[in-house]
Amino acid sequence: MFRRLGDLADPFLPDPPHNPPTRVWPFLKLQLRPLRHIITASLLFSAASAAVEVWLIFYTGQLVDTLAATTPARLWAEHGLELVLVAALFLILRPLLWTGRESLDDIAFRPNAATGTRWRLHRHVLGQSVGWFRKDLAGRIASRVTELTTAATGAAYTVLHTLSFVGMYIVGSFWLMSAQDIRLAIPLALWIGLYFAVMAYVVPRYRRASQRHQSTQSALTGLLVDTYANIDTIKMSATGTDDPESRRRFADNHTAHLRLQRVEVTINASMMALGTILTVGLVGYSIALWQTGAAPLGLVAASLALSLRVNGIAEWLLDAVTALFGCLGAMREHLPTIAQPLEITDAPTATDLTITGGAIRLHDVSHHYGKETGGLDRVCLNIPAGQKIGLVGRSGAGKSTLVNLILRFFDAESGTITIDDQNIRAVTQDSLRHHIALVSQDASLLHRSVAANITGGVDNIDRTRITEAARKAAADGFIPTLRDATGRTGYDAHVGERGVTLSGGQRQRIALARAFLTEAPILVLDEATSALDSESEAAIQETLSEIMADKTVIAIAHRLSTIAHLDRIVVLDEGRIVEDGSHDQLLTTGGIYADLWKHQSGGFLSST
Structure with a gap:
């Protein structure tokens, strides 16, 4: 069943025809559109689950009244069928509704939403021009793609999984109290008013603090990536490990984190106070009604159960709301960068290039x-x-x-x-x-196998062709000797980030092998042999001349x-x-x- 739930949506659907929106809600709407059938089913399960939960509290009061009015000897004879049906509802229907809701949200929705959003953002970013990437740090761009995905999925999940259920539960509770005695709705209504007043006060502050924290976190991540990628320069710098710029970035992040936590403590303290007010108001008012004979004893029990339950629900709701605005703050921080329109696009009428010479x-x-x-x-x-x-x-x-x-x-x-x-x-x-085949002076490789770097990631290329291209590039001598950290060897060995485990000459020879394998009609050599020693260059010059023979170079x-x-x-x-x-x-x-x-x-x- 779980496997089928995971297959209810395909995260690898074709990309939308337009650039991602740079505003939060239109962006979420676009990303969630392929999951609308899952969202609808989840909302139906949430409504049913909330109705059952509220009804059970209502029945708690009825059960107290029943026990007070019935002798033990007559209980089963008069109310046995009722008790069996309620037990079945509690033991069967309630778990099924909760399992269905959890499964839809956590298996059908969340993984597909995260993977689909991340995939589409990755595809969009890959479509950006080379110049776009040169304006920012690669690590920071990668961090923003993953963090934006996490924030978008978190915001959608919070609305679907928490806010929908809690909202329905509070509405049902208000209806339950009103149905018993309209006066019982008064303390609940006052509490709801105070609750939203607290939210109106703390949520904007939390949103600003969260956005500031996200900004400093992104800046810190960029600094760390830049530092670790240029560790040789850092080691040789005058400051060494005591870099003032690093200290400033860490301090900014620390200050932003403290501000965020102060708002969270304010939220938690406010919720504790509101919970106390609700319990005293609702239960106290129920007791007062019971004393005057206007309410049965069971209503007092139901009010107590409801107040305790609503307390927990309210804390859950406010946590969800603050988490939601934290996610929205992160999205506002990252969307302007990641969702930028493509700088270079194909014309609507673009066709494939046809080479005649x-x-x-x-x-x-x-x-x-x-x-x-x-x-x-x-x-x-x-x-x-x-x-x-x-x-x-x-x-x-x-x-x-x-x-x-x-x-x-x-x-x-x-x-x-x-x-x-x-x-x-x-x-x-x-x-x-x-x-066009390109071999550049900076022959950076992907952290993949040697074979994958030679083929450019294309699958199903015969290994014989790969080894022949390596031979032409004079790379067949060192490739069999390679071994990575996980024990993979030869053409299956992974070469590390940007090919860091290889020398400059080895990287360039693998890049040359890739050009030999593609057999493109146009060949661009940008200092293609600059990292080779004289012996290696001489070894491939004859082959290079053969490859160039029928190409534009x-x-x-x-x-x-x-x-x-x-x-x-x-x-x-x-x-x-x-x-x-x-x-x-x-x-x-x-x-x-x-x-x-x-x-x-x-x-x-x-x-x-």
Whole structure:
């Protein structure tokens, strides 16, 4: 049964057609829409459970009156069937209703809501541009995705599981007292008024304190991720482990936590006082009615039971309300970041890129990252299909910007880029990048197996093809020797965060193996062999030349000897193309390229 309940909803439904709302309630409504049938069933079970609970308190009073008016000898004969039916209700129906409600909320709803929300947020964040990720810490983004999911699911669960039941219970209790004697509704009504007055006072304060705590918690998480990811720099810093910035972040979080706890203590003390008022008022008023003969003794017993039960329910309700506003505060903190509209989107009429040769053309392309300088400035470049070009220029000349624009990691601020006469803004991003293999200088890997990093996460690729790609990248020598912390070896060994368990040269060779395996018609090499020693580079150069033979190639290199043999060298300076020709032609002209060639030291560009 539990397995079927878990399968009542599919958390991996297609993504909504629009960006997630940045306001809390529309966001919750969108996320909960696939679970509406589960929510409806849960509310029905809550209503039935609350009705049974209230009726049982009502029957407690009746039972006291029955026992007072009936002798033991006549009890079973006159009320036996009634007692059996109530016992059956208590032993069978009540547990079934509670089990059904708990199962719907905790098995059918909560896991599916959490997984579905987290999956859709993850998919949305993955759709953001590379530039979007560079504006924030990766760890903080990940933390906000998980915390936003937890907050959204917690808010929905609180409303569904707690507020619905408690609300129905209090309404039923009010009706029960009114039905017995309208005057008994007076103390309950006064208590309800005081209760909501307390809520009106403490809930806004709790919401602000919770939002502040969430903000400092997020900032602290970002600091910790940044610190641990750059532990070498921290170890070598002047402050070492006694970092003033870390201390400030911890202190801010400590202060915010104290404020939150002060509000919680105020809430708990207020609830204790209100509970006392309710018990004294309701029971005392019932006794007064009994003394005058206006109420039976059973009503006093029912009032006592009800006041004690409502006390517990009220504390539960206020805890739920404060938890709800805590969740809403967390959502308000994280939604503006995570639910931002995608910066780069596929056009509504976008089609898949069709490669007929791999010709690339940039026409009057400018991109300055929203600034006045830097990037590219009115670049025109035509790369015929199958041509291999080298990009050269000092740091900041615009080489990486050009590659990023072709990959559509950013959208050019002006100008057009086409591949085989197809504007890259008119094709889907996935199809565009599917036809381009990229090997960069910073060959970061995913914390997955070596095989998964070579295949790019694609399943069902024959292991023979993987090992052949590794051989071409001169990676087949070290891969069999790998062993991770859990004992996995070779191609099954996991490489750690960003491939930290491997050397820079090993990471780059695995990245090269991935490019060899994909066989994309366009190949981009961004310092693709910079981390290799001379022996390893020599081992793969022949294979690299074979792979490049039938592809359009853009190669960025500071070691000019690695690109001198290419068909063409393009020199960038301050975002513009200043030289364009073969290696020999550029040496003859005596321009920037010739000057860089002369000033090489060990095959690298000088810093001047």
